[in-house]
Amino acid sequence: MKYNFDEIIKRSKTNSKKWNSTYYKSLFNNQEDLLSMWIADMDFRASDGIQNRLKKLIDFGVYGYGAIDDEYYNAIIRWNKFRNGWEVPKDAIIYTPGIVPAVNYILQTYTNQDDSVMIFSPVYGPFKRSIINNKRKVVEYSLLKDEENYYSMDFEEVEKLVKEKDVKMVIFCSPHNPVGRVWTKEELENIADICLRNNVLMVCDEIHSDLIFGDNKFVSYGNLDEKYRNNGIICNAVSKTFNLAGMQVSNIIIFDKILREKYKNTMALYNILA
Numbered sequence: 001m002k003y004n005f006d007e008i009i010k011r012s013k014t015n016s017k018k019w020n021s022t023y024y025k026s027l028f029n030n031q032e033d034l035l036s037m038w039i040a041d042m043d044f045r046a047s048d049g050i051q052n053r054l055k056k057l058i059d060f061g062v063y064g065y066g067a068i069d070d071e072y073y074n075a076i077i078r079w080n081k082f083r084n085g086w087e088v089p090k091d092a093i094i095y096t097p098g099i100v101p102a103v104n105y106i107l108q109t110y111t112n113q114d115d116s117v118m119i120f121s122p123v124y125g126p127f128k129r130s131i132i133n134n135k136r137k138v139v140e141y142s143l144l145k146d147e148e149n150y151y152s153m154d155f156e157e158v159e160k161l162v163k164e165k166d167v168k169m170v171i172f173c174s175p176h177n178p179v180g181r182v183w184t185k186e187e188l189e190n191i192a193d194i195c196l197r198n199n200v201l202m203v204c205d206e207i208h209s210d211l212i213f214g215d216n217k218f219v220s221y222g223n224l225d226e227k228y229r230n231n232g233i234i235c236n237a238v239s240k241t242f243n244l245a246g247m248q249v250s251n252i253i254i255f256d257k258i259l260r261e262k263y264k265n266t267m268a269l270y271n272i273l274a
């Protein structure tokens with residue numbers, strides 16, 4: 001089915017955070033002449049398939065509490081297999097209303113107050129805010145940038161920092177927002193190894209993983225060996241790929257049963273269990 005990417009859809013008079021100037025100016029010290037390029041929200045209409053499915057729901061007209069059924073899980077499993085070549089075990093998928101809320105629940109589940117949590121800056125702002133809001137300590141490793149604006153890491157330095165600051169959790173953005181790096185398998189394994197060696201939980205936010213350009217090849221954390229998978233959590237969502245951010249649907253994938261039960265207990269606390 002062809003999609004018309006040239007159609008210009010005006011959203012300025014809608015309640016879109018991206019386009020509502022009163023809203024976004026308040027975030028940026030009321031500066032004038034700002035461009036609405038500050039949020040990963042596209043101006044494309046949802047595809048016909050999505051529109052048709054939603055129209056069915058609108059025609060039905062009842063929007064009560066819904067359970068997560070096999071149609072939902074199968075869609076996630078199928079899409080992941082198609083894109084990343086590995087099969088997510090159904091049990092490992094935990095629906096959560098948004099990755100940012102999930103990062104907060106993850107912090108609350110696996111770390112304690114004053115624990116150190118590492119991020120790789122510059123990175124998506126809510127990671128740092130969530131760590132601070134939950135009264136954990138932010139440990140920032142500054143990514144290295146060369147003259148061609150290519151970002152990389154010095155793994156020895158990363159590990160040194162992990163040890164020095166007694167880091168308990170790493171929040172990793174893969175692919176990385178905003179530096180645009182699609183991490184190689186080797187880079188991903190290096191970080192995963194550092195985490196494993198130092199008893200650090202690895203949280204891998206893969207929300208941008210379907211939007212890969214050029215010769216880059218995305219490697220999911222789920223493509224790695226079981227020993228890494230069992231020490232990690234993948235955060236994923238349909239919101240960027242299909243421009244559905246307002247739906248607030250994300251999927252948290254936790255392979256290890258004990259880690260998964262802990263997260264589910266937090267979900268139960270907030271009454272979010274599917």
Ligand SMILES: Cc1ncc(COP(=O)(O)O)c(C=O)c1O
Nearest residue numbers: 040098099100124177207237250
């Ligand atoms: C790296 C990253 N994680 C998470 C989000 C937001 O996720 P959600 O809307 O599911 O909270 C974004 C949005 O831009 C993002 O760039």
